[in-house]
Amino acid sequence: MVLLGASGCGKTTLLRIIAGLESPSGGEVWIGGKRVDHLPPRERGIAMVFQNYAVFPHLTVFENIAFGLRMSKIDSAIIDERVKRTAELMHIESLLDRYSGQLSGGQRQRVAVARALAMEPDVILMDEPLSNLDALLRLEMRAELKGVLENSNTTTIYVTHDQVEAMSLADRISVMHKGEIIQSAEPVEVYRNPATHFVGSFIDNPPMNFITAHRKSDSEEGKWLVMGKTFDGPTINTPEVKFAIRPEDLAIVSASDETGFAATVRVVEPLGAHTLVTCNVDGTLFRVIVDSSVRPESGEVLYLKPVADRIRWFDSATQLAIA
Amino acid sequence: MTLILCVWVLLPIYLLIVNSLSTPEEVIAFPKRFFPSFNVASLEFFAGFSGIVKALQSSIIVATITMVLSILIGAPAGYALSRFEFRGKTTFRVLILMTRAFPLPLLALPLAIMFIRTGLDDTMFGLALVHTMLALPFSVLITFSLFSGIPIELEEAAWTLGCNRVQAFTKVVFPLILPGITASAVFAFVISWNEVFAASVLTIENRTLTAFLLQSLDVSPMHLKFAGGFVLVMPALIFIFAVRKYLFSMWGIANR
Incomplete structure (x- = not known):
């Protein structure tokens, strides 16, 4: 699911409400049949990838990916195995001993995604994860991300203002405008049959x-x-x-x-x-x-x-x- | 301009070093030699001065208490200022600075009376409390800028990865600001080390080095004054030099 909208339309706020980083002024949040809006972020079964990656600078890549697993007191042999597996998935197995200061933007992005995947969460939340990458890398990461997310079979909520990104990644696009979801449908449907004048003028360039x-x-x-x-x-x-x-x-x-x-x-x-x-x-x-x-x-x-x-x-x- | 400022700061330090490493005769001689004769007689004599070791001890103890207290109180305030929105935040920040504008001499008499009543007079802890008050504005502002330099996303990431607020702080934020906290602590130490007024007024037996020297050097010969000054200034200079990077960041000057 991709949340798509212009900047300031509330898509990031919605994502942060789902994550529990922000409290809603009303309404309920349900994840997998469980009401979670009274729970702190750590008990919601989510993992989040931030726009600026938020890779911990004082830890190695390995420890970054292992961070969440260590918090949940998993046996260290299993942690070892899972970190290696996700690192391989994101093609960063050669970087495990490095610190984030020694990584490029794209590599940090991979670490952030690996860290989220390693948690094996119910839902992965991504807040414009590709917007800090340069154009060519963004294209490459987009395709790779799509492959990884499809294979992992994890529900993903992905926030972006880039409608090409939304079209390419989404099973379903939810177009947001002024704090409301105005259309939620498959990408082609949103493209062919916009629900409102706004959706038609927002999706695709030229509109x-x-x-x-x-x-x-x-x-x-x-x-x-x-x-x-x-x-x-x-x-x-x-x-x-x-x-x-x-x-x-x-x-x-x-x-x-x-x-x-x-x-x-x-x-x-x-x-x-x-x-x-x-x-x-x-x-x-x-x-x-x-x-x-x-x-x-x-x-x-x-x-x-x-x-x-x-x-x-x-x-x-x-x-x-x-x- | 830079040259004038450098001379302004460095010349007294230079003269201080030269004179404290010279023989008493050289100190009063003119013209001076550019390089001192590295005569340590004055410093040796100074070290043997009665009461100096005890005063040095007091100084270190008071400065250490000040350091610990100002971090324990200042860092949470700095964290709150950088992470939370609350009413009167700006006013609070200005007030913190304003405490430095309040003249200490005006406080001296009421403080002395209060300390005598509570039995804090002439104790190192009492003096450390006053020094903490002096150091607090700096430790709050330095830690504020430290915390602000750490993206909130790092904490949020920790929360989503299974940490509660306290764990996120100890596992992510604390390791990252540790160097800065150390610097802020050293700065508090130096403030206490250099403070002379409150130390002179509030203590008699447990004088710190500065207060002790102020009292004794007044009647000492010139070369001993220089030696005393040297002993006082050097630790402070070295400490400040060691933490300069963080002080710059507090004042918004980039030095990297």
Whole structure:
């Protein structure tokens, strides 16, 4: 499970409440059928990986990983065995005698994860564990982390503001906004069918394009006008709704196409694999991802045709998706 | 500017060393030689001075009690200041500093009377209490900065790994601040070692070295004054030098 949200939306606070590092102003916390919100962190069966790793500087890597096990008074032969096993899992078996000052950021991250795994907790909590790593290392650790967590079969709650990280790691994404979870679903579902306007505009970069659609006429239910073109939409009784489409679900067509609306090109950004074109559609910015061979000129007028089954509709007033 | 400051501090120390290692004749002679003759007669005579050993003993005992008390009281206060939010926190911090602004002479008479009433007068413990009061602001502020230098996440990690608050402190925080605590203790020791006013007022029989010297050196010849000064200043200088890194961190100057 990944908690995803912009900074300040309360995702870290939620994680810390689950961990017992912060007390909630209301509500209950249950882990595995057991109510735990009255218990201190050490009795909740959790292990946490912190954003700044929190590797103890005065202990060796071995003792760091063994720390929690020693606290629970496990036989030292078993500790030895478990530390070695988790260290191997995280590929840090050669670093066991080092201190954290002698480790790189990525290695510290591995130690922190190994320390959590060695506890064999019911739940592992991770608070933006990759955000302090540089971009390339983050990519590498992300894939590795995913493998390790899948193999360990431990429930993991992972907090991040990086939606690519969320998409790649999550079985389920919970999108948080202003202290509330607004959508909790599989990554593809969150991507394809955002529950609210916010989710659509937050997930993926560039985000979804939104434009106001007007009711075609009172007699024709479910017909909506976008830039003078008619689309089949929801049958609700409001004068306008939001029409939404992902940048990659727009195709450039000829002026004669029925559902291709006009857009004036403002900026063209060739990004290697594809080209990002920012257009002006009736005063609204539209971002379009096209093949890298397409190079429109700034000021040129393009005709954009949305892929019909990828169009989503949102209520203008409530911001909620209309099914 | 740096040069002036250095001369300001180093010149008296230099003269003190030169003169205490010279013969009595050289002390009053002019011009001075740059290198002393390394004559230790003054220092030897000084060491044989009656009462000096006892005063030295008192100084060490008082300073040790001061050191222990100021850490035992100061470190928890420093921890609270760095980890907890409470009302009047800023005021509390300022008040701690303000105690240093309060003139000791003003306190001397009431303190003396109170000490006589409670039977603390002329005891080393009583004097150590006064010195603890003087050292406390520093030990609170030094430990405050030490604790603040330790990320709270380390403690939180310890909590999630099976520690209660006390265990997290002894297993994680304490080992990490031990060097700093030692430095803070040494500093308290030096404050007590150097303090002369309270020591002179509150003790008669159990005088510390500073109070003893103040009383006796007044009527001694020049070369003995230098020798006395040398004996007083050197331990303090060495101690302060040893813990300078932590004092800098208290005052927010980086030295690494």
